[in-house]
Amino acid sequence: MKTCYLILIAFLALSSSAVSAFDPSPLQDFCVAINETKTGGVFVNGKFCKDPKLVNANDFFYGGLKQGDTSGPLGSAVTPVAVTEIPGLNTLGISLARIDFAPKGLNPPHTHPRGTEILVVLEGTLLVGFVTSNPENKLFTKVLYKGDVFVFPIGLIHFQLNVGDKNAVAISGLSSQNPGVITIANAVFKSNPPISDEVLAKAFQVDNKIIDAIQKNL
Structure with a gap:
């Protein structure tokens, strides 16, 4: 029983610490x-x-x-x-x-x-x-x-x-x-320096030319 109390106290302490830290x-x-x-x-x-x-x-x-x-x-x-x-x-x-x-x-x-x-x-x-x-x-x-x-x-x-x-x-x-605020299109297609076309083309499963067109439009 004593062990259960100790576990409960430790859990409450950790919970309150997490809330305060946030x-x-x-x-x-x-x-x-x-x-x-x-x-x-x-x-x-x-x-x-x-x-x-x-x-x-x-x-x-x-x-x-x-x-x-x-x-x-x-x-x-x-x-x-x-x-x-x-x-x-x-x-x-x-x-x-x-x-x-x-x-x-x-x-x-x-x-x-x-x-x-x-x-x-x-x-x-x-x-x-x-x-x-x-x-x-x-x-x-x-x-x-x-x-x-x-x-x-x-x-x-x-x-x-x-x-x-x-x-x-x-x-x-x-x-x-x-x-x-993180605007998704800006973060993905307008990062500085830019994410490589190879990464974006593979991530979105499209041709590099489409990635270039999106970056240009943005």
């Missing part, structure tokens, strides 16, 4: 991010903390979350509001983005490696979806209308497509001050 709770009211180049400073989540005595309301403010330019080839625009835009978000574990869509506009398949996303449609009609990990690669899709909400689990590839004939707008909340 996203520790702040131990102060705030840690407003500041760009600091002096050596010897201490980073908190990759940022230096501003002297609390110098913090003001503007450190927690972002003015004018305006419509993005959707005139590009994808017909969409993402306007992030993360720790770069609001220094006061540092250590708070949240951020958001506004996504604008022209008719038939697409926010292409991408992932957020450090954050789960919850999206609410403000205007328009969106087809959204995400794909589970290997080996299932199961696709979950849903058509969303004004006021609808959908969740994209952390790290999974997902997309949004405006299937209406009018502009669409959505707001997404993310469970990280800096969730990151």
